[in-house]
Amino acid sequence: MTKDKYHKTSDIKNEYMVFFFAGGETQDDKFNIFTGAFIRLMREILEIDFLFIKAIYYKSPMRNVIWALNNAQKPIVNPENNKITSAAFNQILSAHPESDTQLVIVSSSSGSVVAAQSACFLAEKNIENNLFKKPFHLVLGASMVSPNSELYKTLLHYQQTGIIGTIIFEDIQDEGDTSFGVGGSTRLEAYLNAFRLMFPLFSKKFRGPSFLNTNPKNGHIHRRRSQSVQKAIDYINIILIKHRLAGDQYMIRAMSVLNNKKI
Secondary structure (H helix, E strand, C coil), X not given: CCCCCCCCCCCCCCCXXXXXECCCCCECCECCHHHHHHHHHHXXXXXXXXXXXXXXXXXXXXXXXXXXXXXXCCCCCXXXXXXXXXXXXXXXXXXXXXXXXXXXXXXXXXXXXXXXXXXXXXXXXXXXXXXXXXXXXXXXXXXXXXXXXXXXXXXXHHHHCCXXXXXXXXXHCCCCCCCCCCCCCCHHHHHHHHHHHHCHHHCCCCCCCCCCCCCCCCCCHHHHHCCXXXXXXXXXXXXXXXXXXXXXXXXXXXXXXXXXXXX
């Protein structure tokens, strides 16, 4: 019988599980350069302890961004009835993590909104530790979530009560990325920010280039980084090596992969 490509070979034994929410350009089987490289490297490091969250994307990247703009401000009411958050929540549970498994939720770009909403859903369901004993960690990279939003403040509340552990937020944003926090604290602010990002000439708040500019040299940094393998390397360095969110053994394996792999 042929083994799964990412069969378990280590003795870490399901102590950690990392779930990845990718950005709005993603489909279940189609990725930009950053997303594809990140998934490939994380699977090499964590094997089956890394899971890519699927079924949370529309076919149109614009619809994914619109969903994120509409839901970046506050936790969704009744997330179990929302197609996106329920799909993400069910995938996490269907991975069958043990009650003492350390969960790590990692996200990027518009996927950080889905991850933040799913984290609130998961935290609310785990108030009495009936799902997991350990606080789960959350990474909101290149994020549309504003630190001033009720959504982010709710995450901080769950962290203060011990349901969420480490939150990596500012530490994983690209310097100069004007799309950081574009979701604002109201939907009106989110759409105004989005318009000004696309047309910075009409804005005193945002500088060029336009978010629509995807030029690999002169385009918006958010778009340039999405086409960069280096962003995947930087993410892994921050998540697994600097902050050690998946423990010392996966830190060592991450260092080995990044040092020895020709990328």
